[in-house]
Amino acid sequence: MSEAPSTAPVCYRHPSRETMLRCSRCERPICTSCMNDATIGHQCPDCVKEGRRGQRPARTAFGGSRAGQLGYVTTGIIAINSLVMIASAIVGGPRAIAGAGGFFGLLGTGTPLTDFGEVLGWATYGGQVHGVAEGEWYRLVTAMFLHYGAVHLLLNMMLVAQLGRYLEAQLGPLRFAALYLIAGFGGNVAAYVFQPANQPSAGASTATFGLIAAVIVINRRLLRDPGPMIPLLVTNLIFTFTIPQISIAGHLGGLAAGAAAAAVLAYARLPQRSAKQAVGLTVLVILIVAAAVLRTQAILG
Known part of the structure; x- marks a missing residue:
């Protein structure tokens, strides 16, 4: 059966x-x-x-994507700076890495790559006139990715690794990238405005000073103690004012630009928070560009 x-x-x-x-x-x-x-x-x-598709993506307290916890932008910044240093050493030789003087003899010399991209107001070399005032505006951006030797690079990338991961996780990748670039750009413009026109400078320290200020601003907004950052800031300021050949204007300009950008990102409120942040950062960039334009007119006038 x-x-x-x-x-x-x-x-x-x-x-x-x-x-x-x-x-x-x-x-x-x-x-x-x-x-x-x-x-x-x-x-x-x-x-x-289906339920996940209908959910809004998780956001940080400042409206950023949670993808910032992965640290992709921070890693990218370190990778770009390292690759540029390698390229500079290739075209400049071993002394581009170390042994050319400065910072107890540990810094490297300038190379054709640093000559091309460092902040320079107006000067003649190689039989030609060069500088931002001569139309080489790209220098105000490229300088933040150039370094005079491996020690210079290492010191700055240690700060980027330490502070960048934290800020990227808090702000999200896009907002953190904007903060970093504005701090570096603002510091380079400050160097252009306040340094002698023929004095070159380069390095990510304009941006890293901005990161220090940004951590303090972000922590205050989150009601966290910013105290642990004060010794780091003071130490870097002491180095800035006591060691020769350091761009004081660049460091202080990056500090101010980073603090301003972080304040825009931290204190913009809902509704339309992202739009407010975008407008605030745009206004900040316009003011920095205006300072560079006025400096150019002063040099050429």
């Missing part, structure tokens, strides 16, 4: 598996391999995916 066929429901994803479980959302039969715990009962994989 043959057995009657089973009438038990089968999992819609695994037809060979009988089950008495059902998705609490769509009510389709699911097996134990397919069930996902929900607030009420269990849900099937398809309903879980």
